[in-house]
Amino acid sequence: MEETFVLIKPDGIQRKNIGQIIQRLEGKGLQLKAMKMLWLTPPQVEELYPHLKDKEFFPRLTNFMVAAPVIVMVWAGEEAISATRKLLGATNPQEASTGTIRGDWAMAVGANLVHGSDSPATARREIEQFFSQEEIMEYEQAGENWLKEEPWQ
Ligand code: DAT
Ligand code: MG
16 A cells, blocks of 8 residues: 655645545555644754755755744555645645645645655655654554445455
8 A cells, every 4th residue: 555745844734724635545445544733943844845955945945944843744545655645735726626635725835735745766765754664553444445446346
């Protein structure tokens, strides 16, 4: 089962979107395997976004990411990485479709509510940045069979 890393950004905490964001992921059928709240430091932001550290907006992105606590999570399921990215919507909320998290609840690229891994390699690196193996729960969930294609056969 594929795992992905999801982070609710400071604007999600400030704007009280935590429950709605988790509900979208849970409602889709992904399984929550780990979760905690923490306050990021600038070095942790740079570790999360190595591909952006030379961009002109990186100082603003860093200030934003350390402005309030965040929630970090591991979610799992079939194609969990792409399923999550579809639920998040486009990076720029003005381009994100209605029905996506960013499309429904965000207005600006600098405050787009949520982060989700973009590839298996990134997911692994991001999960390892924030969680030890013991913090990731392996468990069976009631109704799990009904997420599969033909559980009645
Ligand atoms: P995504 O979060 O969709 O994976 P990304 O990895 O390219 O997008 O960028 C990470 C975050 O950096 C993004 O969620 C918001 C911020 N960001 C990206 N491009 C930006 C820009 N042009 N101006 C301000 N912030 C930007
Ligand atoms: Mg990204």
